[in-house]
Amino acid sequence: AQSVTQLDSHVSVSEGTPVLLRCNYSSSYSPSLFWYVQHPNKGLQLLLKYTSAATLVKGINGFEAEFKKSETSFHLTKPSAHMSDAAEYFCATPSGGGADGLTFGKGTHLIIQP
Amino acid sequence: DGGITQSPKYLFRKEGQNVTLSCEQNLNHDAMYWYRQDPGQGLRLIYYSQIVNDFQKGDIAEGYSVSREKKESFPLTVTSAQKNPTAFYLCASSPLRGASYNEQFFGPGTRLTVL
Numbered sequence: 001a002q003s004v005t006q007l008d009s010h011v012s013v014s015e016g017t018p019v020l021l022r023c024n025y026s027s028s029y030s031p032s033l034f035w036y037v038q039h040p041n042k043g044l045q046l047l048l049k050y051t052s053a054a055t056l057v058k059g060i061n062g063f064e065a066e067f068k069k070s071e072t073s074f075h076l077t078k079p080s081a082h083m084s085d086a087a088e089y090f091c092a093t094p095s096g097g098g099a100d101g102l103t104f105g106k107g108t109h110l111i112i113q114p
Numbered sequence: 115d116g117g118i119t120q121s122p123k124y125l126f127r128k129e130g131q132n133v134t135l136s137c138e139q140n141l142n143h144d145a146m147y148w149y150r151q152d153p154g155q156g157l158r159l160i161y162y163s164q165i166v167n168d169f170q171k172g173d174i175a176e177g178y179s180v181s182r183e184k185k186e187s188f189p190l191t192v193t194s195a196q197k198n199p200t201a202f203y204l205c206a207s208s209p210l211r212g213a214s215y216n217e218q219f220f221g222p223g224t225r226l227t228v229l
Contacts, residue, residue: 009154032216043118043204043220044157051216090156094216099145099164099208101172102218104156 002027002093004074006105014113019078021108023091026072031093033074034102035065038088047089050074061085086112117141118221120205125226127192127199135190135224137205144210146188147218150174151202160203163188164210192226200228 007022025031032051036044048059055067065076074091088109092102118139127133139146145164149157159172163182177196182188192199202225206218 034217036220041202041223041225043120043222044206044218045220046217049217095159099162099210099216100170101147101149101159101162102157102216104149104158106154106156 004105012111021076034092120221139207143207145208147206149204
């Protein structure tokens with residue numbers, strides 16, 4: 001079964017500095033991978049997705065992620081953090097074949113220091 | 115304005131009561147899902163449905179039940195058999211074909227608290 005591991009439960013950066021949120025995946029083949037963002041007491045919003053078309057994926061709000069098969073990683077980055085980026089971020093991958101739902105990482109809480 | 119609606123936003127339940135959480139979508143998606151979110155746990159799949167009148171158990175289905183009588187609606191009942199129901203519940207939908215295949219669209223969530 002596919003799985004994802006988010007390596008940091010909390011990440012704190014200063015406003016204007018780069019953001020790096022780490023996600024490793026476990027799969028026997030090239031999986032689909034997603035990054036979602038959740039603001040407090042809200043639903044999840046899709047930031048970006050990888051579906052094997054291109055290894056560097058650009059998403060909304062200036063975020064991007066790079067699929068690295070050799071490292072089984074799909075880390076999320078942003079060149080310059082903004083206060084509005086403070087939220088919970090989830091990496092996810094399909095649980096199995098078809099539409100069986102997504103398997104989520106435990107989340108990374110991003111804190112932006114003024 | 116297309117999307118997924120969940121109601122109520124907040125729900126309080128006494129021990130021993132069943133409660134039903136509503137989820138409606140107007141995105142014409144075939145698949146619908148229920149997830150439970152607990153602090154530090156990520157999201158865990160409760161039930162999902164790919165077609166009307168059919169649904170499958172997810173990883174934590176015990177103490178929950180669902181129905182899918184209409185394509186647009188996928189209500190979740192939290193029964194008295196669920197030992198620890200206090201959590202944030204998220205409903206999602208997904209198309210089964212096209213460019214957004216496997217991409218899940220989420221509702222705003224319902225926070226259930228057991229008193």
